[in-house]
Amino acid sequence: MSNARTVLVIGGGAAGNAVTVLLRRAGLGVDLIEAKDDWNATAGSGITLQGNALRVLRELGVWEQVETSGYGFGSVGITAPDGTVLHVQDDIRSGGDDLPATVGMQRPQLQRILIDAVRASGAQVRLGVRVTALDQDGDGVSARFTDGTEGRYDLVIAADGLGSTTRAAIGITAKPEPTGMAIWRIAAPRPAAVERTDLAYGGPAFIAGYCPTSETTLYAYVVEANRDRASIPPTSYADEMRRLVSAYGGNWPEITEHITDPAQVNYTWFDRMLVEDSWHRGRVVLIGDAAHCCPPTLAQGAALSLEDAWVLARMLSASDTWDDALLQAYYERRIARVRPVVDASVQIGQWQLDGVRDADVPGLMGRTMTMLRELP
Known part of the structure; x- marks a missing residue:
């Protein structure tokens, strides 16, 4: 060639x-x-x-x-909305055994x-x-x-x-095409107890989860049914996300303290x-x-x-x-x-x-x- x-x-x-x-x-x-x-x-x-x-x-x-x-981490936790860990599942190493199962960044x-x-x-x-x-x-x-x-x-x-x-x-x-779901996301400081992804099912949203992205940071997200984006002013994004995650326990109260700046919150429909x-x-x-x-x-x-x-x-x-x-x-x-x-x-x-x-x-x-x- x-x-x-x-x-x-x-x-x-x-x-x-x-x-x-x-x-x-x-x-x-x-x-x-x-x-x-x-x-x-x-x-x-x-x-x-x-x-x-x-x-x-x-x-x-x-x-x-x-x-x-x-x-890097190798498992995912399933929790109740109050933060109680119900199950921890080892992730499959889809890149081979010589790489971590998952890396958050x-x-x-x-x-x-x-x-x-x-x-x-x-x-x-x-x-x-x-x-x-x-x-x-x-x-x-x-x-x-x-x-x-x-x-x-x-x-x-x-x-x-x-x-x-x-x-x-x-x-x-x-x-x-929209699937009917939407996600709120924010980057925040990582609580010391967060060492993997944890997913809470139930509560006011379908999923509330977080993923460590470095020794000092994570990103947190909450998934709900999608809403008319025109009805949610960007200036209210932090209030909306904080309202949704306020019902979750475990590490969530510490994370929620940092959901204050609407410019740092992203709202996206699933397609x-x-x-x-x-x-x-x-x-x-x-x-x-x-x-x-x-x-x-x-x-x-x-x-x-x-x-x-x-x-x-x-x-x-x-x-x-x-x-x-x-x-x-x-x-x-x-x-x-x-x-x-x-x-x-x-x-x-x-x-x-x-x-x-x-x-x-x-x-x-x-x-x-x-x-x-x-x-x-």
Whole structure:
């Protein structure tokens, strides 16, 4: 394969950053554009990384930084609303026995680690830039950008997230659909007693949970039925979240003391989307949230996106021919793994919405995570 091949990556989130690093390592020329001037470097509260996500981060060469910056643990606690621990379940090591089952991290810290890896890779990065047109022919793609420049590429990888404008521009009509649930999130100091994720079911919300993200921090969240976002002024976000979690005991009172600044509280609906039939049109291919999304009930959103990047980069690096057959093979390899995760994530939430008390949530989680131990 000629090292003269060039790729445009649209979007500088986890998937876009990961595929950029991997393709640069294979000797390809990569331009990465990100619409936001700040490269999403401060966005988000926390993230739960399962072992299969850690496996890709190790392939990227950033595992040591992730391990140092995050908080690793190997179990999840199920509690009553008053904080009484009902059950502790060991997590499945979906990345293999030589990696932790789970690492919690501050999301901005993970983004900064990936940004540093992209910079070190030698990729050409432009921030605050969007695509205005993609014109394809049999040999490649001509792109025009909002800064007035143009470029010619052998392949375009759309990693521009859930609301991907590239997905719509190439004629893929799939759109995210609400599942009926929503989540409140905040980053806060970590009480010394918090050493794993604990999930309280019941009370005024479906789930109240938290995840340690470093020696000193955690992120806390509460899941409820979604509400009309227009009816919740952002200035009330802290009050709303604090009201919901005030009924929970255990570590929650200490966490609740820090839910004071509405600007630090994030409110998001859960969505589901899975692009069917293929994830490409010509020489433009989707990865990550642009191709699929699911509720965080299995904490697999980032992991699946990182796996997309790893699989696509390996397939492109190993092939002399970048054609429809190769990109369709990428889709077929990924859909067989992504679909059951999306379906399971949605099902767990639907059981809660429907009030199904005898649902086999542990069994479904166990089967799904066991499947994810296999290489993607």
